[in-house]
Amino acid sequence: MSSPTAGPAIEVAGLRKSYRSKAGEQLVLDGVDLVVPAGTVTALLGPNGAGKTTAVGVLTTLLAADAGTVRVAGHDVARDPDAVRASIGVTGQITAVDELLTGAENLRLMAELNHLGRVAGRRRTAELLERFDLAEAGAKPVATYSGGMKRKLDLAMTLVGSPSVVFLDEPTTGLDPRSRRTLWDEVRALVAGGTTILLTTQYLEEADQLADSVAVLHAGRIVAEGTPAELKAVHDAGSLDDVFLALTEPPTHDDTDTTKETVR
Numbered sequence: 001m002s003s004p005t006a007g008p009a010i011e012v013a014g015l016r017k018s019y020r021s022k023a024g025e026q027l028v029l030d031g032v033d034l035v036v037p038a039g040t041v042t043a044l045l046g047p048n049g050a051g052k053t054t055a056v057g058v059l060t061t062l063l064a065a066d067a068g069t070v071r072v073a074g075h076d077v078a079r080d081p082d083a084v085r086a087s088i089g090v091t092g093q094i095t096a097v098d099e100l101l102t103g104a105e106n107l108r109l110m111a112e113l114n115h116l117g118r119v120a121g122r123r124r125t126a127e128l129l130e131r132f133d134l135a136e137a138g139a140k141p142v143a144t145y146s147g148g149m150k151r152k153l154d155l156a157m158t159l160v161g162s163p164s165v166v167f168l169d170e171p172t173t174g175l176d177p178r179s180r181r182t183l184w185d186e187v188r189a190l191v192a193g194g195t196t197i198l199l200t201t202q203y204l205e206e207a208d209q210l211a212d213s214v215a216v217l218h219a220g221r222i223v224a225e226g227t228p229a230e231l232k233a234v235h236d237a238g239s240l241d242d243v244f245l246a247l248t249e250p251p252t253h254d255d256t257d258t259t260k261e262t263v264r
């Protein structure tokens with residue numbers, strides 16, 4: 001956990017975001033408030049389509065907010081996006097690895113983008129390949145990797161620049177139980193070293209295991225926030241799954257369609 005004097009690594013207030021298309025406007029984030037203390041892990045939960053990836057997009061400067069303020073690593077994402085980008089690492093829901101390059105080449109490319117210099121870049125590449133059990137695979141094209149290996153490489157790429165704040169959008173989707181645990185250990189090690197992590201996940205056991213704080217996004221807002229133990233206690237639930245289900249019930253309709261389904 002962070003020391004009480006450390007300022008928050010992520011501060012979100014009144015964040016609003018809509019998508020506009022020919023079909024009209026869709027309000028996705030309707031006043032999101034979130035504070036993540038430095039050196040902690042927060043898990044952002046929510047049903048499919050709740051807006052988790054959208055929120056991560058705004059926090060990582062990839063998307064512009066419609067309203068509200070967002071500060072990451074002490075910098076305003078709208079006013080100082082370059083400073084934010086220099087402080088963060090992002091692992092997207094869809095991997096960003098180049099399939100035609102080898103694992104090592106992908107990492108060296110990231111090192112170059114992070115202005116590490118040739119020697120430091122090679123050293124960092126070797127270090128990260130080792131850390132993620134990819135030392136042998138590093139010389140092979142990523143196209144030959146399994147899904148789990150690609151995910152690990154993706155995370156390794158996120159860490160090349162030693163970011164102080166790391167965003168992981170569903171980092172363990174598709175990982176086998178052992179690889180998932182390896183990644184959990186990695187997250188814990190990063191946090192022990194002072195890194196701040198915001199992750200999204202659909203695996204609530206993962207949130208339970210890893211997160212200092214859990215925030216549930218539903219219908220455009222954070223509808224609950226607390227430690228996994230607090231949320232379970234408040235909702236008198238045995239698991240975060242039960243908390244999630246209680247908090248994110250789909251809107252009920254007055255038409256008879258739903259009744260029909262239960263009768264069938």
Ligand SMILES: Nc1ncnc2c1ncn2[C@@H]1O[C@H](COP(=O)(O)OP(=O)(O)OP(=O)(O)O)[C@@H](O)[C@H]1O
Binds near residue numbers: 019047051052093
């Ligand atoms: N580029 C876009 N243009 C238009 N609508 C979008 C765009 N990206 C997302 N949306 C819509 O915004 C809503 C939120 O999507 P988002 O991807 O942020 O959800 P999510 O919580 O990450 O979902 P999941 O759990 O499935 O990853 C969805 O209804 C989605 O269809």
Ligand SMILES: [Mg+2]
Binds near residue numbers: 052053054093169
């Ligand atoms: Mg998503």
